[in-house]
Amino acid sequence: MQLENSSSPTNCLHARAGRSSDEEERKRGITIFTSVALLSYDYQGQNYLFQLNDTPGHISFTGEVSRALRGSDGVVLLVDALEGVMTQTETNIRLAVGEERCKPVLFINKVDRLIKELRLTPKEVGKRLEQIAMDVNSLIKKYAPDTGWRVSFQDGTIAIGSAKHGWGFTIDILKEKGIDPKVIFEKYEKGEEKWLRENLPLDEPLLRMIVKHLPSPKEAQPEKIRRIWPGDQDSELGKAMRGIDPDGPLMAMITKLFIHPRTKRVVLIGRVFSGTLRAGEQVRLLTAKRLERVQRLGVMEITDILDIPEIPAGNLFALYGFHCPAGETIVAPDMEGVTPFVEIKYAAEPVVSIAIKPLNPQELDKLGKWVKLWVSADPTAQFRIDEETKEYILSGIDPLQLEILTKRINEMVRIKVSPPIIVYREVPTQRGMEVQTKSNNALNRIKIYVEPLDPVTVDLIRKGVITDKMDRKERAKILHEKAGWDSREARRIWLIYGTNILVDNTRGAQRLDRIKSYIESNFIDFCNGATLAREPTLGVKAVITDAVVHTDPAHTGYSEVRSMVMAALNISFLTARPRLYEPILRIDITTPIGTEGQVMSILNKKRATIKQIQHMEDLVRITGEIPAAETQDLVDLLRSATQGRCFWGYEPSGFRELPKAMQVDKIMEIRKRKGLPLELPQPKLYEKNLYPVEKWTGPSFEI
Amino acid sequence: MVRVKNPDEIAQMVRSTALENKRIFSIVAHIDHGKTTTTDYLLKRAGLMSPDAAGELLLTD
Ligand SMILES: Nc1nc2c(ncn2[C@@H]2O[C@H](COP(=O)(O)OP(=O)(O)OP(=O)(O)O)[C@@H](O)[C@H]2O)c(=O)[nH]1
Ligand SMILES: Nc1nc2c(ncn2[C@@H]2O[C@H](COP(=O)(O)OP(=O)(O)OP(=O)(O)O)[C@@H](O)[C@H]2O)c(=O)[nH]1
Ligand SMILES: [Mg+2]
Numbered sequence: 001m002q003l004e005n006s007s008s009p010t011n012c013l014h015a016r017a018g019r020s021s022d023e024e025e026r027k028r029g030i031t032i033f034t035s036v037a038l039l040s041y042d043y044q045g046q047n048y049l050f051q052l053n054d055t056p057g058h059i060s061f062t063g064e065v066s067r068a069l070r071g072s073d074g075v076v077l078l079v080d081a082l083e084g085v086m087t088q089t090e091t092n093i094r095l096a097v098g099e100e101r102c103k104p105v106l107f108i109n110k111v112d113r114l115i116k117e118l119r120l121t122p123k124e125v126g127k128r129l130e131q132i133a134m135d136v137n138s139l140i141k142k143y144a145p146d147t148g149w150r151v152s153f154q155d156g157t158i159a160i161g162s163a164k165h166g167w168g169f170t171i172d173i174l175k176e177k178g179i180d181p182k183v184i185f186e187k188y189e190k191g192e193e194k195w196l197r198e199n200l201p202l203d204e205p206l207l208r209m210i211v212k213h214l215p216s217p218k219e220a221q222p223e224k225i226r227r228i229w230p231g232d233q234d235s236e237l238g239k240a241m242r243g244i245d246p247d248g249p250l251m252a253m254i255t256k257l258f259i260h261p262r263t264k265r266v267v268l269i270g271r272v273f274s275g276t277l278r279a280g281e282q283v284r285l286l287t288a289k290r291l292e293r294v295q296r297l298g299v300m301e302i303t304d305i306l307d308i309p310e311i312p313a314g315n316l317f318a319l320y321g322f323h324c325p326a327g328e329t330i331v332a333p334d335m336e337g338v339t340p341f342v343e344i345k346y347a348a349e350p351v352v353s354i355a356i357k358p359l360n361p362q363e364l365d366k367l368g369k370w371v372k373l374w375v376s377a378d379p380t381a382q383f384r385i386d387e388e389t390k391e392y393i394l395s396g397i398d399p400l401q402l403e404i405l406t407k408r409i410n411e412m413v414r415i416k417v418s419p420p421i422i423v424y425r426e427v428p429t430q431r432g433m434e435v436q437t438k439s440n441n442a443l444n445r446i447k448i449y450v451e452p453l454d455p456v457t458v459d460l461i462r463k464g465v466i467t468d469k470m471d472r473k474e475r476a477k478i479l480h481e482k483a484g485w486d487s488r489e490a491r492r493i494w495l496i497y498g499t500n501i502l503v504d505n506t507r508g509a510q511r512l513d514r515i516k517s518y519i520e521s522n523f524i525d526f527c528n529g530a531t532l533a534r535e536p537t538l539g540v541k542a543v544i545t546d547a548v549v550h551t552d553p554a555h556t557g558y559s560e561v562r563s564m565v566m567a568a569l570n571i572s573f574l575t576a577r578p579r580l581y582e583p584i585l586r587i588d589i590t591t592p593i594g595t596e597g598q599v600m601s602i603l604n605k606k607r608a609t610i611k612q613i614q615h616m617e618d619l620v621r622i623t624g625e626i627p628a629a630e631t632q633d634l635v636d637l638l639r640s641a642t643q644g645r646c647f648w649g650y651e652p653s654g655f656r657e658l659p660k661a662m663q664v665d666k667i668m669e670i671r672k673r674k675g676l677p678l679e680l681p682q683p684k685l686y687e688k689n690l691y692p693v694e695k696w697t698g699p700s701f702e703i
Numbered sequence: 704m705v706r707v708k709n710p711d712e713i714a715q716m717v718r719s720t721a722l723e724n725k726r727i728f729s730i731v732a733h734i735d736h737g738k739t740t741t742t743d744y745l746l747k748r749a750g751l752m753s754p755d756a757a758g759e760l761l762l763t764d
Contacts, residue, residue, distance in 0.1 A: 047716070051725070086733035088734060
C-alpha cells in the first residue's frame with residue numbers, strides 16, 4: 001500500500017491552518033464539541049467515504065459523546081498505553097457498545113511513552129498492551145454481553161502506535177511488511193522516529209480496521225433501529241429503516257445542534273434512517289408537533305456545511321432553517337402520530353449549579369433566549385428561573401461544563417455569574433402520612449401521600465426504559481413486570497419528572513382532570529425545590545388518593561390549587577423521613593509505587609471509600625468513591641503528594657445520604673444562602689390548609 | 704490511501720446508494736488519550752490540513 005500526501009485542491013474544505021474552530025478548545029487544549037470530518041479512502045480498489053466524529057473526553061461534555069454515538073455505526077475506542085483504561089474509557093464503552101450498539105475496534109495510542117518515558121522492555125510493553133486489551137474486552141462484555149463483540153490483536157481489531165509520532169500497526173500489517181516489533185525500540189533508541197513514520201504510517205492500520213471491521217450503515221442499522229426505535233419493526237416504516245430505503249418514508253433524527261462559535265448560527269446535525277431529506281421541503285417535527293422547512297442541506301465538515309440538496313438514508317446531514325432541541329425526530333409532513341426515536345441516553349445528571357443574571361436587568365428575556373438555546377443543544381445542562389431574584393439557575397454535570405456554557409452566553413448577553421454550588425437531593429426514606437388539605441378558599445380538597453420510589457423504578461427512569469412521553473399501557477406493563485407495580489396504579493401515572501412520579505390513584509374524583517395541569521405544575525415546582533432546603537428531589541412518588549374539586553371553575557384557579565397541593569406535598573414529605581443526599585464521584589487514581597500511602601491518607605480525610613487497589617508493575621491504581629463536595633482542593637493535594645506524577649479520572653456516580661452529623665448544618669447552610677428561615681421546616685407551617693381541622697397534631701420533624 | 708476529494712465527488716459519494724462503501728463512526732476515549740491528535744493525523748494525511756497544524760507539530764511541545 002502506497003501512501004501519498006495529495007496536494008490540496010482549492011476549495012472551502014481545505015484552506016485551514018488548524019482544525020479547531022473554537023477559541024476555548026484551542027486555549028485549553030481539550031475538545032469541547034464533537035466535530036465531524038469527512039474522509040475518503042481507497043482500499044483494494046474500492047473508494048470509501050468516512051464520516052468521523054471526534055468526540056470530547058472530559059466528563060463535562062459527555063453529552064456530546066452520546067449524541068455523536070446516536071448517529072454512528074461503529075466506534076474507534078482509543079486508550080492511552082500509559083494510563084490504560086480510565087473512568088471515561090468505561091463510560092464511553094458503556095455508551096458506545098452498550099447503549100448505542102456501535103461496534104468497536106481499539107487503538108492503543110501513545111506507545112511511544114512506554115518506550116521513551118517508562119523505558120519498558122519489549123516484554124513489559126507486550127504485557128501492558130495485553131492488559132489493556134483484556135480490560136477493554138471485559139468492559140465490552142459487561143455492557144454488551146449479547147453481541148459477542150471483542151477486540152483482538154490476532155483479528156486485526158486492535159492497532160497500536162503513536163498518533164503524535166505518526167506510526168502504528170496491526171499485527172497483520174506488521175507481518176505483511178515483515179517488520180519485527182523490536183525494530184520500534186531500536187528506532188526510538190537511535191532517535192529515528194522518521195523511519196517509523198515512513199514505514200509504519202498510522203493511517204494504514206486505522207483505515208484498514210475501519211474498512212474491514214467497522215460495519216457499514218447497511219450492516220449496522222437493522223440492529224441499531226431495534227435499539228433506538230420502539231415502534232413495530234415489521235411495519236412499513238420499521239422495514240424501511242432496517243433496509244435503509246432511500247425511497248421509504250422519511251425518518252431522521254436531530255442528534256446535535258452546532259452553534260457556530262463566531263456567527264452563532266444554529267446548524268442541526270443528524271442522521272437519515274430512511275427516506276431522503278431534501279432541501280426546500282417541509283418536514284414534521286414529531287415531538288414539537290410542528291412543520292418546518294429545510295432551507296439549506298448538506299453534510300457537516302468541521303464548521304462548514306458542504307451543500308448537497310438531497311441526503312438519502314444511511315448518511316449524516318447538516319441542515320439550516322429552523323431550531324429544535326437535540327433528540328427531535330424528523331418525518332415527512334403527512335406522518336403525524338408515528339412513534340419517535342427513543343431519547344438519547346446521557347451518562348450523568350446535574351450536580352452543580354450556578355446562578356446567572358444579566359448585568360442589565362432589561363436583558364432578562366434576551367438572556368432567557370440564549371440560555372434556552374444552549375440547553376436545547378446540551379440537555380445534560382438544565383435551567384430554571386428564580387422568580388424572586390430574577391436569576392437563571394443553571395445546573396450541570398461539572399463546574400467546567402457550566403464555565404464553558406456561561407462564557408458562551410456571556411458573549412451574547414453580559415452576565416454576572418455566581419460561584420458553582422453543589423446541588424444536593426432531598427430524598428424521602430420512608431412512606432409519609434396521607435395528608436388531606438384544602439385550598440385557601442376552602443372550596444377544594446385533596447389527599448396525597450409521598451413515598452420513596454423503589455430503586456428499580458428509579459433505575460428504569462434513569463436508563464430511559466420508562467419515560468414521561470411513552471405509551472401509557474406499554475409503560476404500565478414494564479413497571480408491573482420489572483418493578484412490581486400494581487397494574488392499575490401504573491396505568492394511572494400522570495407525570496414522570498426527573499426521577500419523580502406523580503400518580504392519580506383516586507377512584508372517580510370528579511373534575512380532577514380540570515385541575516390536572518395545575519397539580520402537575522405544582523408537583524414539578526415541588527420536585528425542583530422541596531421542603532428541607534428547596535433542593536431538588538430524588539425518587540419521590542406522590543400519590544393522590546382523593547380530591548374534591550368545586551363545580552365552579554372560578555373557585556379552582558391556579559393559586560387555590562397550589563395552596564392545597566403544596567401544603568399536602570410538603571407535610572407528607574416531612575413525615576417521610578426526608579434526608580439530604582450528596583452527589584458522589586467515582587474516582588480512579590493511578591500513582592507511582594511508593595506514593596500510594598499519601599494518596600490513601602488524602603482520600604481518607606476526604607470521606608472517600610476505597611473500592612479497589614490494584615498493582616501494575618510500577619504503578620498502583622486506586623478506585624473508590626468520594627463526595628463531590630470534598631473534591632475542591634483534591635487535585636492540588638494529589639499533585640503535591642505525588643510531585644505531579646499521578647493521574648486520575650472521575651465520573652458522577654449517583655447520590656448518597658449525607659452523614660447524620662452533617663445533615664442539619666448543611667440544610668441550614670443552604671437555607672441561609674437561599675434566604676429561607678434558619679430553622680428546620682415543620683408540618684405546622686402548613687397547617688392552615690389542613691382539613692378538616694386546621695391544626696397539625698402529628699409529630700414534629702427532626703433529624 | 705487517504706484521498707482528497709473535491710466537493711462534487713464528496714456530494715456524489717454521499718448520494719450514492721453503495722452503502723457498503725460508507726462508514727459512520729466516532730472516536731471515543733478518556734480525556735487526553737489522543738482522539739484529536741489521531742483525527743488531525745488522518746486529516747493531515749488526506750491533505751486536508753497543513754502538515755504543521757497536525758500531530759507532528761506537537762513534536763515540538
Ligand atoms: N507522547 C504522546 N503524546 C500524545 C500522543 N497522542 C496525543 N498526545 C498528546 O496528548 C495530549 C492530548 O491529545 P489530544 O489529541 O488533544 O487528546 P484528546 O483525546 O483529543 O483530548 P480531549 O478531546 O480533550 O479528551 C496532547 O498534548 C498530545 O500532543 C502520542 O501518541 N504520544
Ligand atoms: N417545597 C416547596 N414548597 C413551596 C414552594 N413554593 C411555595 N411553597 C409552599 O407552598 C405553599 C403555597 O405557595 P405560594 O402560593 O407560592 O405561597 P407563598 O407563601 O407566596 O410561597 P413562598 O413565597 O414560596 O413562601 C406555601 O406554604 C409555600 O411555602 C416550592 O418551590 N417548594
Ligand atoms: Mg480531543
